Amino acid sequence: GAGVSQSPRYKVTKRGQDVALRCDPISGHVSLYWYRQALGQGPEFLTYFNYEAQQDKSGLPNDRFSAERPEGSISTLTIQRTEQRDSAMYRCASSLGRESSPLHFGNGTRLTVT
Amino acid sequence: AQSVTQPDIHITVSEGASLELRCNYSYGATPYLFWYVQSPGQGLQLLLKYFSGDTLVQGIKGFEAEFKRSQSSFNLRKPSVHWSDAAEYFCAVGPISGTYKYIFGTGTRLKVLA
Numbered sequence: 350g351a352g353v354s355q356s357p358r359y360k361v362t363k364r365g366q367d368v369a370l371r372c373d374p375i376s377g378h379v380s381l382y383w384y385r386q387a388l389g390q391g392p393e394f395l396t397y398f399n400y401e402a403q404q405d406k407s408g409l410p411n412d413r414f415s416a417e418r419p420e421g422s423i424s425t426l427t428i429q430r431t432e433q434r435d436s437a438m439y440r441c442a443s444s445l446g447r448e449s450s451p452l453h454f455g456n457g458t459r460l461t462v463t
Numbered sequence: 464a465q466s467v468t469q470p471d472i473h474i475t476v477s478e479g480a481s482l483e484l485r486c487n488y489s490y491g492a493t494p495y496l497f498w499y500v501q502s503p504g505q506g507l508q509l510l511l512k513y514f515s516g517d518t519l520v521q522g523i524k525g526f527e528a529e530f531k532r533s534q535s536s537f538n539l540r541k542p543s544v545h546w547s548d549a550a551e552y553f554c555a556v557g558p559i560s561g562t563y564k565y566i567f568g569t570g571t572r573l574k575v576l577a
Contacts, residue, residue: 352506353506380563382563382565389472389569389570390569390570391467391553391555391567391568391569391570392507392553392567393567394564394565394566397563397564399563404563405562405563405564407562407564408564440506440507442507448495448558449495449512449514451497451509451512452497452507452509452565453509454499454506454507454508455506456504456505456506457506
């Protein structure tokens with residue numbers, strides 16, 4: 350497709366379950382970002398990939414959060430043992446990777462932990 | 464520390480009126496600055512960006528923004544607002560030197576009165 354694709358659009362899960370969120374970036378975009386956006390807030394950086402290498406994971410809140418991009422394209426953000434405080438919109442963005450390249454965002458996955 | 468401040472959480476304007484959304488940043492070097500718009504259920508769409516050169520930048524949908532180094536500001540303007548401009552607007556700076564992070568403000572929600 351032409352844009353960044355995220356799935357699922359909505360995910361409702363029970364506390365303690367694991368969830369996997371998927372991001373398919375724009376073709377040719379080497380950089381991929383995961384952001385989390387709480388209601389009424391701006392996006393908050395989670396992690397960054399350059400091709401398949403995870404070059405910055407400083408924004409991941411704790412070790413229940415992990416991400417991978419094994420072939421340098423599709424990425425998965427996994428949250429283990431979900432907690433209610435994990436409920437948020439999770440957004441993926443990709444870019445060409447040059448310093449001046451803007452981010453192109455997907456529509457996000459709305460995660461609700463009950 | 465680097466930061467982006469959007470002082471106005473909500474703004475209401477009448478259709479046809481002019482608009483100015485404020486953005487102030489804190490960043491040691493010359494920043495790359497962006498404005499994004501988020502419509503309900505949609506991802507963030509890039510409106511415009513500033514890297515260097517002319518401090519007045521033109522974007523899509525009739526928006527413009529002016530970089531003022533002395534005021535550490537990058538305010539977004541539109542001469543005549545349309546009802547379809549109702550959305551949430553985010554200012555961002557990045558990537559932060561030595562990292563891959565883009566920092567976003569908390570957003571300004573624009574309401575347009577018919």
